[in-house]
Amino acid sequence: MHDFTYRPQSPRTVFGAGALVHLEREIDLLGAQRALVLCTPGQVAQAQQVAERLGARAAGIFARAEMHVPIEAARAARDEARRLGADCAVAIGGGSTIGLGKAIALDSGLPILAIPTTYAGSEMTPIYGITEAGLKTTGRDARVMPRTVIYDPALTLPLPVPLSMTSGINAIAHAVEGLYAPDGNPIMDLMAEEGIRALARALPAIHQRADDMEARGDALYGAWLCGSVLGNVSVALHHKLCHTLGGSFKLPHAETHTVVLPHALAFNLPQVPAAAARIARALGGVAPHTVAGVLYDLAQSVGAPVALRDLGLREADLDRACELALTHQYPNPRPLEKAPLRALLQRAYEGQRP
Ligand code: NAD
Known part of the structure; x- marks a missing residue:
């Protein structure tokens, strides 16, 4: 056996077919009242499903997540969160959408609840990437780690x-x-x-x-x-x-x-x-x-x-x-x-x- 140091870093994780039903409970546990829902233009229907479940606690949907997290999209999402008085963000999608959530969290501290719909794994990491003027900067920062992750296999059924x-x-x-x-x-x-x-x-x-x-x-x-x-x-x-x-x-x-x-x-x-x-x-x-x-x-x-x-x-x-x-x-x-x-x-x- 080799020597090792072990200090696990992991968000609270809720797993199961149909686990999306636990969303409101998980938002409560975060102590949040108003969630900005993040998605790509192609996943608006799933974001609406999330917003409907949140009811009055949905502050709005920001559907401009895209590959490599352009800084402009991250700034626009952060401004939208501020304008709507959001106190958390729910990112439903793959690594690109969760990456947008991380970019918001990096400088606003807004707690992120991630609902992954691909297998990329970004929701479990403190790794972020932001692209500015064609250059992608990546780093590790505990602030970007989602606080909660809901894994619901039913949401991956439409993944091509x-x-x-x-x-x-x-x-x-x-x-x-x-x-x-x-x-x-x-x-x-x-x-x-x-x-x-x-x-x-x-x-x-x-x-x-x-x-x-x-x-x-x-x-x-x-x-x-x-x-x-x-x-x-x-x-x-x-x-x-x-x-x-x-x-x-x-x-x-x-x-x-x-x-x-x-x-x-x-x-x-x-x-x-x-x-x-x-x-x-x-x-x-x-x-x-x-x-x-x-x-x-x-x-x-x-x-x-x-x-x-x-x-x-x-x-x-x-x-x-x-x-x-x-x-x-x-x-x-x-x-x-x-x-x-x-x-x-x-x-x-x-x-x-x-
Ligand atoms: P993606 O998030 O870019 O999604 C690809 C496309 O699939 C998007 O159009 C999305 O809307 C669509 N899609 C996703 N889930 C769907 C579903 N269930 N049904 C229908 N359509 C769906 O793809 P990805 O591979 O998950 O993420 C790639 C990005 O994530 C890269 O930019 C990569 O650098 C980043 N990434 C980051 C980490 C990290 O730890 N920071 C880890 C892995 C990947």
């Missing part, structure tokens, strides 16, 4: 199957890197392994039948576990590559995680035998040296993308992506060198099975 698959693999990526994080601990290892197991079981079932409530519940359970891991430990090469590809080349978030994960894992695998053994168990008892290939097969079998070229990256961008990934490196179990990293990117670009 392709996004369900890539979002689920995004969550798996948090757990995979948590298993070899230098600040990991035995509890996070248990959560990461179980999170991978739940998602690897749920995604093929959802791919078969989008309204499989049991599988939706399993996937959201996995997302909770994997998000919790992300919130408590640091990340490595995989997340650095995805941040680089998303930030500098505008590649889509969950899809990029899906393509990169098998390659980043294959790159680190020789250095992380204990993580490989846990991932192998979570994937149904496969041989530990095959886990990267098995994750690639999982993505392919559920129709998810496996090549960066299919996400809009140009081959001419690979050299620059490699250079950027080598600057301001995240701690990684295997030291980063230019030639192997460039080769990793080439394989991910072409969609080769690792």
Whole structure:
């Protein structure tokens, strides 16, 4: 057993099919009276469902959440909260909407109640990102951690199957890197392994039948576990590559995680035998040296993308992506060198099975 320090950080969590019925109770427990409901333009119907449940305690709906949290949207939402006299925000949606809530909380201290409808895991982390003049700043700050999270699998039923698959693999990526994080601990290892197991079981079932409530519940359970891991430990090469590809080349978030994960894992695998053994168990008892290939097969079998070229990256961008990934490196179990990293990117670009 390695030495470790464990100080869990987690919001109050309410989980269950139909758990949205507990919303008013949870708002009461926050001591709040007027909630501003946040959503994307595409999820206004779900935001209205939330507002109707809140009745007089709904201050209004702000439906301008978007990818990467532009500072203008964050300022507008904060102003709207002030104008309406809101004393909390309810963010219903994926990482983009919850990210907007975090941006508001960062400088206003407004408590956030998150209702995640994807598997990205942002609701369990103190990590925020805000984009100003094309530049995304990220950081960790306890103030942005939602106070309460309501997980209701019923709200994930309309999540389109392709996004369900890539979002689920995004969550798996948090757990995979948590298993070899230098600040990991035995509890996070248990959560990461179980999170991978739940998602690897749920995604093929959802791919078969989008309204499989049991599988939706399993996937959201996995997302909770994997998000919790992300919130408590640091990340490595995989997340650095995805941040680089998303930030500098505008590649889509969950899809990029899906393509990169098998390659980043294959790159680190020789250095992380204990993580490989846990991932192998979570994937149904496969041989530990095959886990990267098995994750690639999982993505392919559920129709998810496996090549960066299919996400809009140009081959001419690979050299620059490699250079950027080598600057301001995240701690990684295997030291980063230019030639192997460039080769990793080439394989991910072409969609080769690792
Ligand atoms: P998203 O929030 O951008 O959502 C993608 C689209 O799916 C949106 O149009 C949304 O309205 C729609 N959608 C979401 N749930 C739906 C549902 N149940 N039914 C129908 N449509 C639905 O996608 P995401 O992958 O959840 O989040 C990605 C963003 O989150 C990125 O910007 C990423 O950086 C951030 N993120 C942050 C953290 C963190 O810890 N801070 C963790 C993970 C992701």
